[in-house]
Amino acid sequence: MKRHWILLVICAPVLVLSAALSIWALNAPGGNVAVIERDGEVLKRIDLAIDQEITIEYKDSCNVIEVSGGKIRVKEALCPDQTCVKMGWLKSGAFPIVCLPNHLVIEFERPDYADADAVSG
Amino acid sequence: MKVKRLTELSLMTGISLSLFALEMLIPNPFPIPGIKLGLANIVTVFAIYRYSAKETLLVLLARILLSSMFSGSLTTLLYSLTGGLLCFSGMLLLRKWVNEKHMYISSVIGAILHNIGQISAAIAVTKTMAIISYLPFLLVSGCLAGAFTGLCAQMAAGRIRGRN
Structure with missing residues (x-):
């Protein structure tokens, strides 16, 4: 596997997880x-x-x-x-x-x- | 340092400051501190692959210091500085690992590190852990903006290499 693919595979979950957390944070009860x-x-x-x-x-x-x-x-x-x-x-x-x-x-x-x-x- | 090099580096600093000034004119639709396109980082990504570590660091430090003076918010200097230096170190390590054709990946990792540095500095200064809830927002925007600025740097590098 090429080196830059390894890095992309690291970045993708960061992006997805952050997006999920962002949506959760926006909807947390006050x-x-x-x-x-x-x-x-x-x-x-x-x-x-x-x-x-x-x-x-x-x-x-x-x-x-x-x-x-x-x-x-x-x-x-x-x-x-x-x-x-x-x-x-x-x-x-x-x-x-x-x-x-x-x-x-x-x-x-x-x-x-x-x-x-x-x-x- | 040779005069030609010095001129090139000054030009780099000048370009990054112009990009910073340009970005200030674009209204920011996201009311979250720290979320921005980071056009000035195009120059940092470009410089990492073209100049030595010391030279890139000089350009980066000059840009961060001058840009916070221009924007008139010296309080945010600390956050930019922490983020900028963390991003710089990360991209420096990746320089050997990721070749010039995949600059944008270094840029994305750099953006992630920048966000982590920024938020850590903000938490340390304000002693408020609650700020950490900004991190996911910064990371989403950072990944996207990082990919964009990285691609810009990559295209610029391709064109300049063709001319030399």
Whole structure:
């Protein structure tokens, strides 16, 4: 077998597996509580039932986060790429909104670190 | 370094920066950080097969540094640098294994390595494992974009060889 065929045989499963995982990630269920994190620390827990606007500052930059109708998104950002704004509303539990320049991550709260209030309430 | 070589390498850097600037003008339909066509990589793939490792590395580093200055996002420099260097090392190892007629395969493997490097750097900087869920998206786009840029480099190499 020629050498380049061996490499193609390695690449093909990577592509297929990634495509499958992508589809899974897009459809993972969300939740009612979102968390805003920076550098691995939770900055805020947000109950999505309450409509609000939150501004999170970072150095000279900031992100304006909007909660509306049980959904959450980044409404405005002072970063050059605006990727987090373009991502729109947070939909999937496996696919967080990330603002890399501002080190900001927004995702649905995972069951493993939900506190007692969330369980009893 | 001979003047002719230096000129050629500067030209390579110039071309890759132009491709980078061109790509900035194309609206990105995928709102995921890190997903892009990577036109500038055409030059890297081409240079790997045409120049020595040191020369290619010079072109690559100059392009990554200057392009992040042009785009005004120095924060993403670290991600591009990690991805770029991992991709470079991978393609360098493959240079002996995959001949010039199958450049595009090196390019695909390079793209996969680039994505892995990028995501690892992003996870290390933001200390957020959740970013790993971007990897499958990056890999799908990386494989396709890598094949495309690799084919471009392959065609360019074919034409230039014909002239020399």
